Amino acid sequence: xxxxxxxxxxxxxxxxxxxxxxxxxxxxxxxxxxxxxxxxxxxxxxxxxxxxxxxxxxxxxxxxxxxxxxxxxxxxxxxxxxxxxxxxxxxxxxxxxxxxxxxxxxxxxxxxxxxxxxxxxxxxxxxxxxxxxxxxxxxxxxxxxxxxxxxxxxxxxxxxxxxxxxxxxxxxxxxxxxxxxxxxxxxxxxxxxxxxxxxxxxxxxxxxxxxxxxxxxxxxxxxxxxxxxxxxxxxxxxxxxxxxxxxxxxxxxxxx
DNA sequence: ATGACTCGCAACGCGAGA
Numbered sequence: 001x002x003x004x005x006x007x008x009x010x011x012x013x014x015x016x017x018x019x020x021x022x023x024x025x026x027x028x029x030x031x032x033x034x035x036x037x038x039x040x041x042x043x044x045x046x047x048x049x050x051x052x053x054x055x056x057x058x059x060x061x062x063x064x065x066x067x068x069x070x071x072x073x074x075x076x077x078x079x080x081x082x083x084x085x086x087x088x089x090x091x092x093x094x095x096x097x098x099x100x101x102x103x104x105x106x107x108x109x110x111x112x113x114x115x116x117x118x119x120x121x122x123x124x125x126x127x128x129x130x131x132x133x134x135x136x137x138x139x140x141x142x143x144x145x146x147x148x149x150x151x152x153x154x155x156x157x158x159x160x161x162x163x164x165x166x167x168x169x170x171x172x173x174x175x176x177x178x179x180x181x182x183x184x185x186x187x188x189x190x191x192x193x194x195x196x197x198x199x200x201x202x203x204x205x206x207x208x209x210x211x212x213x214x215x216x217x218x219x220x221x222x223x224x225x226x227x228x229x230x231x232x233x234x235x236x237x238x239x240x241x242x243x244x245x246x247x248x249x250x251x252x253x254x255x256x
Numbered sequence: 257a258t259g260a261c262t263c264g265c266a267a268c269g270c271g272a273g274a
Contacts (some may be wrong), residue, residue: 009273010263034273036264061264062272110274148274167274202274203261214274246262246274 001097002028004122004251005144005217007105007200007240011035011066014245015043021238022050024055027251028070028113029096031103031144037062040114042066057103059089065106066144069096082126090123099225099254100134104145109166117166120148124175131182140224142254143184146200146247147218148174154194155215167216185226187219188234197234200247208239219252 004027008014011032022030030052034041039058047054052068055075067073073094080091093102106127109120111213127143134141150168153159162168180186198213207213221229232252239248 013263034263108272110272146274162274165274175263200274205260207260216274243262 001029001099001256002027002251003031003101003219003254003255004249005031005033005103005146005219006249007033007146007217007245007247009034009036009245009247011037011042011064012036013046013243015046017238017241017244019046019050021235021249022052022068024028025235025251029101030068030249032066032068033064033103033105033146034062035066036061055092055094057089057092059087062088063105064089064147065092065105067092067094067101067103068095069094077232080123080126080130082129083122086123088130098100098140100139100141102141102143102145104147106145106149107193108148109169109233110173112164112166112169118167120166121171121175124172124179128175128179128182129185131179134247135182135222138224139222141222142219142225142252144217144219144250146216147176148216149173149218150214150216151176154196155198157198157212157214162214167214174225180220183223185221185223187213187221187229187232190221190226190229191232191252198251201239203246217247217250219250221252225254231256
């Protein structure tokens with residue numbers, strides 16, 4: 001079972017790229033972030049024509065997440081529990097082939113010291129509670145998405161240049177570790193050890209051409225799915241194309 | 257360089273992203 005995640009920075013602008021990647025990479029499940037549209041405007045027909053069902057959590061202009069699946073999927077929730085007042089479309093969860101799968105768009109949190117940063121940390125605490133509950137229920141899961149966290153300096157092209165950024169703050173990284181320490185596995189790291197590999201490159205200043213990026217998109221596996229981890233990688237091909245998203249897909253393969 | 261691009265909105269520049 002191949003599960004991938006990709007922040008597409010608008011599904012409307014990236015529909016051809018997504019369809020092309022579905023055809024070439026043939027994932028069983030593709031998690032999308034920043035679809036930037038309401039559910040009613042999501043191109044479900046075009047996606048369906050490629051053989052994929054979809055579950056959508058949309059909003060106007062910003063954010064928005066989706067789960068595409070070649071297999072039947074049943075949405076289990078369309079918001080991260082823990083704050084009924086949180087209207088941002090950043091979390092959707094579904095069961096596919098006996099695996100609970102979530103598409104996550106974790107808040108960016110910049111600038112640090114603002115309510116945006118506090119929202120990020122609070123959101124991460126809610127995510128930790130969700131992970132704790134899934135583990136307690138012994139539900140096998142894969143939580144994939146744009147975590148907006150570069151877990152270590154290895155995941156940052158120039159750590160010195162990023163010291164004031166919410167994506168690398170000690171509080172951000174500690175919150176990420178609190179989640180990981182519940183017993184999760186970072187699929188890319190489990191397969192590739194300390195390889196230096198980014199998943200996002202700024203559109204500006206030739207960051208892509210200079211390979212000046214961050215590794216902020218992750219697939220986090222529960223113990224039962226980590227047992228089944230056969231392979232994982234970052235696919236750089238979509239980032240090379242014209243009109244690319246600033247993120248590129250990350251995928252993992254689970255044995256059946 | 258508090259920059260640089262790219263997106264949606266529906267402005268005819270702005271906010272947000274990371």
